[in-house]
Amino acid sequence: MKQSSLARMIPLCIAMTSPVAVMAEANLTDLTAGDPFYYTSDQYISKDNKEKTLLGIGRPGKTHSQIPHLPVYYGYMNTNSTYRFVNVVEQVFTMIGEGKHGLWRIQEKGTVRQYLKKGAKGLPDGADLNAPENQKIIESNYSAYLPNESWSGYKYPDQKLNDAGTLNFIDLPITHATFDGKYQQHEPIDLPNWYCTMSANDYPYAKKAMNFAFNQPAEGQIGPLGKRAGLDIKENYRKVLRLKSFPDARSWVNVGQKGKDALHVKWEAVDTSKTQAEYYLVERPFFNKPYLFVTAVYDNVDNADHSYVRPDGEYYASLKNKEVKLKTEVTQQPRFHLEKGGQARAIGLPIYGVHHPDRHSFGGGGACPLKGGDWGRYPDTSGGSGWPTQYEEVTPLCDSVLVDIKFFANLDGRDWNDPNKYLANAGVGTKQVTYKVQPGHYGVFTDHYNTSNDITNADSQEIPAELTLTFPEVSPVVTYNDPPVLDMAQGMVPSESTMCRPVMQASLDEEFKK
Structure with missing residues (x-):
């Protein structure tokens, strides 16, 4: 096969025309005019305003109960003209996009690829x-990510050696000395994750919202399934935010139509009480550019269909030394429990995705890669379904699983069902809070119906000038971490196209196939 260098690729997530560049100059990267506290921009407490005793002088930054205001961010991202909207309000992150978005299965093999x-x-x-x-x-x-080298930091699988005969990339097990033992006690990475792309490279229109979200306490809070999928290996997954589904959102598995061939499709809702599920939004370099991906990890409570570790290599040897029980055969079509009852095996499709009817028209392929491993030179048939750190034999089962893009996360890491969270004494930090009021006798009935029938108000009482409430606990106020300042000028130009991954320029196809 004749090689085609990265310089000859047309990454369709990069702007290539002047109209797009003009649009990029507009402040589309921040829909709040650069002010995450825009909602108080029309307020100012003067020195003769009585509210100054509560809010201070100037623009208010807290409520009357001394609870700090929280920043607000809005953003959006897209692939293939399909949009997802991210919001941060009151330290709650939401991402809402389309229903029934197709996922591919991939599985980490306990390694990190580092590039020269x-x-x-x-x-x-x-x-x-x-x-x-x-x-x-x-x-x-060597490094797993080379942010200053842009697309050229990535090397194709067939570019193992450079012109000097040295290694363009190396694959290290997570137990390698380079990682200073931080993964030595890691649980076996034995579960796949099912993923799809949410953004273009650099996700410029969601950058500020995501920069904030990824720097809050909830980032990196990875569940037990996520750890078994290797989502806490920071060299591979640079930023990870665990998500929860809205109540009516679901995962869906293609069970097919009874008595018909595999091209007759039917998706059923997954019962996540029996097929456990964890959802995440992650940032991971793809062709050495940061992208956002949604990913789901599943595991059945009653069988090990989803579990697998390849019985070969340094990573496997490190697990054998721990004497842990491992499943060393891939279940080609894992079972999922269904909400309607019973279970069914996932049926993958030979197409790229059900929402991609004509990728071939713009050189994007259109077929499922049908194997794991490095994306490489897809749509050439040598390409895999993801990254070089993944098993080839764990096949993608393209769009056998769909997920509703309707998620949220509490960025402070605390759920609202905590009985003490958001209580009004949090701002002052004491169990007792004194309230100052206008004194008097309140609640005397004056309506004719009540007075003519001698009906009195049991709640009526004399209220003094000060009342003190005693709360059960003092819970900390909901606060936030200041995110690092972004350099929005560094390579974050939105794409004219909404194609989510780099593809070969169509005019090079014939040469590429030689």
């Missing part, structure tokens, strides 16, 4: 990656 840095010498082919003398070279010459 520009100008670095690197290691020769066949080098012992565990040799002590090579550790400094690995740490200084």
Whole structure:
């Protein structure tokens, strides 16, 4: 096969025309005019305003009960002209997009791929990656993400060696010395995750909202299934936010139409009380550019269909030393429990996705890769369904599972069903709060019906100038972390196209196939 360099690729998530560049100059990256507290922009407490005793002088930053105001962010992202909207209000993140979005199955194999840095010498082919003398070279010459190198930081699977004969990339198990033992006690990575792309590269129109969300306490709070899928391996998944579905949102599995072939489709709702599910929004480099992906992890309570570890390699050897029980055969079509009762095996499709009827028209392929591993040169048939850190034999089962893009997350990491969260004494920080009121006798009935029938008000009472309430607990106020300042000028130009992944320019197809 004749190779085609990355420089000859047309990443359709990069702007290529001047009208798009003009649009990018508008402040579309922030729908609040740069002010996350825009809702108080018309308020100012003067020195002669009596409210100054509660709010201070100037623009208010808290409520009368001394609870701080919280920032608000809005943003959106899209792929293939399909849009998802992200909001942050009162430390609640929401992402709402389309229903029944198709997912692909991928599974991490307990490794991290690191790419050679520009100008670095690197290691020769066949080098012992565990040799002590090579550790400094690995740490200084290679990295899983090269943000300053843009698209060129990625190297294709067939570009293992550079012109000097040194390794363009290396694959390290998570137990490698480079990671300083932080994953030595990690549970076995034995579950797949089912994913799809939510954004274009750099997600510019959602960048401020996501920068805020990814810097709050909820980021990195990964559940037990997520850990078994390797979502806490920071070199692979740089930012992770666990999501919860809205009550009417579902996962759906294609069970097919009884008595008909696999191209007759039918999706049934998954019973997540028996097929456990965790949902996440993650940032991961793809072709060395940050993208946002939604991902789901499933596991049945009564069988190990979803579990697998390849019985080979350094990562497997490290697990064998721990004497843990491992399932070493892939279940090609895992079962899912259904809300209507019973269970069914997931049926994948040979197409890219049910919402992609004509990707071939713009050079985007259109077929399911039908194997795991590095996306590489897809739509060439050598391409895989994801990243080089994943098993080839765990096939994607394209769109066998759909998910409703209707999620939320409490960014402070605390749910609203906490009986003490948001109580009015949080702002002052004491159990007792004194309230100052206009004194008097309140609640005397004066309506003719009541007075003529001698009906009195049992709630009527004399109220003094001050009353003190005693609350059961003092719960901390809901606050936020200030996110790092973004440099919005660095390579975040929205795409003219809404295609979510880099694809070969159509005019190069014939040359590429030679």
